[in-house]
Amino acid sequence: MAEFLSLKEAVSKYIHDGDTVAMEGFTHLIPVAAGHEVIRQEKRDLTLIRMTPDLVYDQMIGAGCAKKLIFSWGGNPGVGSLHRLRDAVEKNWPNKLEILEHSHAAMANAYEAGAAGLPLAVLRGYVGSDLPKVNPQIRFIECPFTGERLAAIPSIRPDVAVIHAQRADRQGNVLIEGIIGIQKEAVLAAKRSIVTVEEIVDDLGASVNACVLPSWVVSAIAEVPGGARPSYTLGYYDRDNAFYKDWDAIARDRDTFLAWLKHNVIEKGAAS
Missing domain, CATH: 3.40.1080.10 (Glutaconate Coenzyme A-transferase)
Known part of the structure; x- marks a missing residue:
């Protein structure tokens, strides 16, 4: 309280x-x-x-x-x-x-993931961006359902x-x-x-x-x-x-x- x-x-x-x-x-x-x-x-x-x-x-x-x-x-x-x-x-x-x-979209998603108690945020983003070259927190994963390449970053907590x-x-x-x-x-x-x-x-x-x-x-x-x-x-x-x-x-x-x-x-x- x-x-x-x-x-x-x-x-x-x-x-x-x-x-x-x-x-x-x-x-x-x-x-x-x-x-x-x-x-x-x-x-x-x-x-x-x-x-x-x-x-x-x-x-x-x-x-x-x-x-x-x-x-x-x-x-x-x-x-x-x-x-x-x-x-x-x-x-x-x-x-x-x-x-x-980060990008605005990534930060917003990371806050939402943190609010939900999740360890990471997944989003479509950073395609063609140079930020992954200078930010080691930006990774890429494969969707287990579609095979799509998606960006992932740690949630903000x-x-x-x-x-x-x-x-x-x-x-x-x-x-x-x-x-x-x-x-x-x-x-x-x-x-x-x-x-x-x-x-x-x-x-x-x-x-x-x-x-x-x-x-x-x-x-x-x-x-x-x-x-x-x-x-x-x-x-x-x-x-x-x-x-x-x-x-x-x-x-x-x-x-x-x-x-x-x-x-x-x-x-x-x-x-x-």
Whole structure:
């Protein structure tokens, strides 16, 4: 059953050095506040999983939290590269970062397989792709029924899944609205999970066919208004497009990045 904790308590209790951590949210509901708390607590040697690593993973990588990244697309949406990610891969700063790249389809299938408790995901894909040459996790098998050659990859079963959502009720059930992405499967696939929410309410107000995570699949819930900024949360606030543009200049230079991190994440967290 989900327990209600502060974000600081939840990260301290459920994310440990060396863990495999999936922080999901597609376009909106990105768990940025949780990522910042991971930085403040100086978690190290994490294997980070995310279908679309963007600003929050750029910040966590630049802060030295990660040793490995498993992903299917990485960049600053609509702007360009993730400069802290590139610096880690190309120049080992602040430390060496191992990467494993997949396709979106493969990652989605791997999450679904993990949620189902399966050891691998099987899909039609990677035909004509060079990714199998650089990713040893991509293998090919023969269908025992048709003889068709299919791609196979390990299922994703993280130690911890972290997502952001609109609301949780006082029984610990969580409502996710808008673009769902792979959040539900990430939580179901993980050993432990942290969900940050905009608010805790008496009644979720869930509509027909709404995505509701029952309390028994969630480890901890933290009420964190604005927890997805600068991404958006449907029904609560819009995307801060200006910050995504500003991040390109902030992240290009190591000293500028470190100054931003100190002022906006470390010191801000200490003051709260």
